[in-house]
Amino acid sequence: MYKEEITLLNQTGLHARPASLFVKEASQYKSDIKVIKDGQEYNGKSIMGILSMGAGKGDVLTIQAQGEDEEKAVKNLVDLIANQLRD
Amino acid sequence: MKGLGTSPGIGIGKVFLYVEPEINIEKKNIESPELEIERFNESINKAMEEIDYLYKRTLDEVGQDEAEIFTAHKMMLEDPEFINGVKGKINNENANAEWAVNEVANQFIAVFEGIEDEYLRARAADLKDVSSRLLRVLLGIEPIDLMAINKESIIVAEDLTPSDTAGMNKDKVVGMVTILGGRTSHTSIIARTLGIPAIAGIDNILKEVNHGDIMIIDGDVGEVIINPTDEELKLYKKKLQEMNEFKERLKSMIGEESISKDEHRVEIAGNIGTPSDIDNVLINDGEGVGLFRTEFLYMDSDSLPTEEKQFEAYKFVAEKLEGKPLVIRTLDVGGDKEIPYLDLPKEMNPFLGYRAIRLCLDRTDIFKTQLRAIYRASYYGNIKIMFPMISNINELRSAKILAEEVREELRKENIPFKEDVEIGIMVEVPSVAIHSKAFAKEVDFFSIGTNDLIQYTVAVDRGNQNISYLYNQYHPAVLNLINMTIKNGHEAGIWVGMCGEVAGDEKLIPVLLAMGLDEFSMSAGSILRARYQIRNTSKLEVAKHLDTILNLPTAEDVERYIDENILN
Numbered sequence: 001m002y003k004e005e006i007t008l009l010n011q012t013g014l015h016a017r018p019a020s021l022f023v024k025e026a027s028q029y030k031s032d033i034k035v036i037k038d039g040q041e042y043n044g045k046s047i048m049g050i051l052s053m054g055a056g057k058g059d060v061l062t063i064q065a066q067g068e069d070e071e072k073a074v075k076n077l078v079d080l081i082a083n084q085l086r087d
Numbered sequence: 088m089k090g091l092g093t094s095p096g097i098g099i100g101k102v103f104l105y106v107e108p109e110i111n112i113e114k115k116n117i118e119s120p121e122l123e124i125e126r127f128n129e130s131i132n133k134a135m136e137e138i139d140y141l142y143k144r145t146l147d148e149v150g151q152d153e154a155e156i157f158t159a160h161k162m163m164l165e166d167p168e169f170i171n172g173v174k175g176k177i178n179n180e181n182a183n184a185e186w187a188v189n190e191v192a193n194q195f196i197a198v199f200e201g202i203e204d205e206y207l208r209a210r211a212a213d214l215k216d217v218s219s220r221l222l223r224v225l226l227g228i229e230p231i232d233l234m235a236i237n238k239e240s241i242i243v244a245e246d247l248t249p250s251d252t253a254g255m256n257k258d259k260v261v262g263m264v265t266i267l268g269g270r271t272s273h274t275s276i277i278a279r280t281l282g283i284p285a286i287a288g289i290d291n292i293l294k295e296v297n298h299g300d301i302m303i304i305d306g307d308v309g310e311v312i313i314n315p316t317d318e319e320l321k322l323y324k325k326k327l328q329e330m331n332e333f334k335e336r337l338k339s340m341i342g343e344e345s346i347s348k349d350e351h352r353v354e355i356a357g358n359i360g361t362p363s364d365i366d367n368v369l370i371n372d373g374e375g376v377g378l379f380r381t382e383f384l385y386m387d388s389d390s391l392p393t394e395e396k397q398f399e400a401y402k403f404v405a406e407k408l409e410g411k412p413l414v415i416r417t418l419d420v421g422g423d424k425e426i427p428y429l430d431l432p433k434e435m436n437p438f439l440g441y442r443a444i445r446l447c448l449d450r451t452d453i454f455k456t457q458l459r460a461i462y463r464a465s466y467y468g469n470i471k472i473m474f475p476m477i478s479n480i481n482e483l484r485s486a487k488i489l490a491e492e493v494r495e496e497l498r499k500e501n502i503p504f505k506e507d508v509e510i511g512i513m514v515e516v517p518s519v520a521i522h523s524k525a526f527a528k529e530v531d532f533f534s535i536g537t538n539d540l541i542q543y544t545v546a547v548d549r550g551n552q553n554i555s556y557l558y559n560q561y562h563p564a565v566l567n568l569i570n571m572t573i574k575n576g577h578e579a580g581i582w583v584g585m586c587g588e589v590a591g592d593e594k595l596i597p598v599l600l601a602m603g604l605d606e607f608s609m610s611a612g613s614i615l616r617a618r619y620q621i622r623n624t625s626k627l628e629v630a631k632h633l634d635t636i637l638n639l640p641t642a643e644d645v646e647r648y649i650d651e652n653i654l655n
Contacts, residue, residue: 015207016206017389043168047159048163048195048214051199051207054207
């Protein structure tokens with residue numbers, strides 16, 4: 001299992017287009033991917049899961065993966081949030 | 088039945104009743120969860136196929152952004168939480184797939200709706216859409232996607248939204264009948280743009296017809312006939328054929344000049360609301376675009392459009408026009424056109440409120456981004472800039488100063504653009520028409536926006552059914568304002584166009600020609616008819632009647648006078 005923490009800094013949060021980009025990216029990995037916010041786990045490959053998380057600007061998320069490509073998955077997803085999900 | 092004809096022509100087809108079907112879901116015990124899950128999987132595949140089809144059609148006919156909504160729908164259908172949730176319910180409770188889908192979808196919908204957020208509420212609507220599609224497939228109910236219409240049909244609905252009309256099969260829809268709306272409502276404008284007959288304002292229509300009934304509509308007079316007799320059917324089929332022959336004759340107008348019998352040349356252009364609309368203008372041999380509404384860039388989106396995105400849209404149209412003029416109207420929102428992410432407060436009188444240029448001069452960030460995009464695109468064609476809703480000269484001057492600031496930025500950045508882009512204003516507030524002499528000295532052109540000019544001149548809310556009879560383009564006061572604007576424009580040496588619905592009005596075209604209007608910009612579907620009419624009208628002959636018309640007491644007198652003395 002591999003995990004990293006990240007703070008959402010873009011205006012939209014993990015929402016709208018960013019949410020679907022995240023899920024599309026997550027779906028490319030074999031590992032199970034979870035996003036954890038306030039102790040609650042959400043399926044990283046589920047758009048409905050990610051949306052119902054309601055993560056906005058300033059929220060701290062843990063991205064956690066379990067499987068053969070777990071480290072790559074987490075690193076790329078963190079990179080997506082940090083660098084590509086600009087407003 | 089009788090309604091208000093909002094788009095002319097005859098349509099004969101099957102009634103396509105556009106109402107959300109009531110789906111009652113009951114929990115049933117099933118024998119084999121495996122078979123039920125199989126049925127659920129099949130329904131997903133079928134729904135996917137439908138969505139793929141909608142996506143492709145929207146992409147081809149409307150555009151990438153509008154098509155994205157269906158990508159979101161697909162993601163929901165593929166969603167592991169959703170799929171596993173449904174399968175779990177089928178397995179654990181020996182329940183039918185319909186019930187399981189409904190339960191799981193409702194759980195998510197409740198979560199989305201529980202969060203105070205505009206976007207999630209919209210997703211709740213998407214999810215409802217997706218789940219009712221699935222339920223419909225499971226229950227074997229015919230689809231209600233307007234794009235999936237495959238027989239010649241007349242859509243009957245309470246009203247149609249922009250996404251409804253954008254997503255319908257334009258080749259098979261031969262008519263539209265709605266309860267709501269008037270001549271200038273969205274459905275009517277789209278219907279005229281596409282050349283589809285339409286009738287509005289029939290209150291009981293949803294109760295009176297059944298899906299699949301045969302219907303005849305005559306958009307010229309607002310007549311609706313449900314399940315016609317053989318004789319009626321024969322009569323209207325003949326009329327329809329004559330109409331199609333007339334359309335063929337109009338096609339012979341392609342490539343002809345827009346010139347009156349006494350050799351006065353005018354320009355007949357088209358109005359467009361999205362870049363892809365340009366095709367229809369070109370097919371109908373429009374001599375340019377007299378109004379490019381830019382609101383589409385701002386609506387149906389979750390954030391302000393970037394400069395790049397706008398630039399691409401303007402450049403696309405400018406290039407397609409190959410040097411023919413393209414008048415781009417800067418952002419005209421507020422009033423009836425809302426943009427959720429701007430969070431504008433609700434107003435008591437939105438049409439008199441914070442909108443169009445008033446908003447742009449306040450939010451100069453939004454305005455300058457748009458102006459930059461327009462100037463950059465100017466390099467690729469013959470673009471002109473038009474400001475909407477100007478009501479005094481200070482607004483015009485402020486807007487022009489901002490335009491100069493943008494030009495200065497572009498010069499400094501060495502970005503190519505045309506220095507001499509014409510700047511004009513919409514004449515749609517009576518104060519501007521009355522004071523047009525002064526305005527004419529500070530602009531390169533006027534374009535008369537009749538929809539708002541009528542509304543403001545006679546003080547009638549054009550969306551209000553109870554007073555729609557007051558909204559009348561033949562009102563002598565309106566005609567006098569138009570005449571005054573044209574005269575003052577010409578005295579100052581500028582050209583004067585018109586981009587409201589009146590520019591395509593058969594009765595007024597000869598009158599406007601006589602007044603000296605230089606450019607008529609209208610729905611693409613009206614261009615060839617207008618050209619045909621202008622080529623068969625003598626400007627000097629009609630001009631003899633102009634004084635009389637302008638001094639008639641009532642709108643009814645004007646209409647009658649034109650019928651009796653000019654059209655015959």
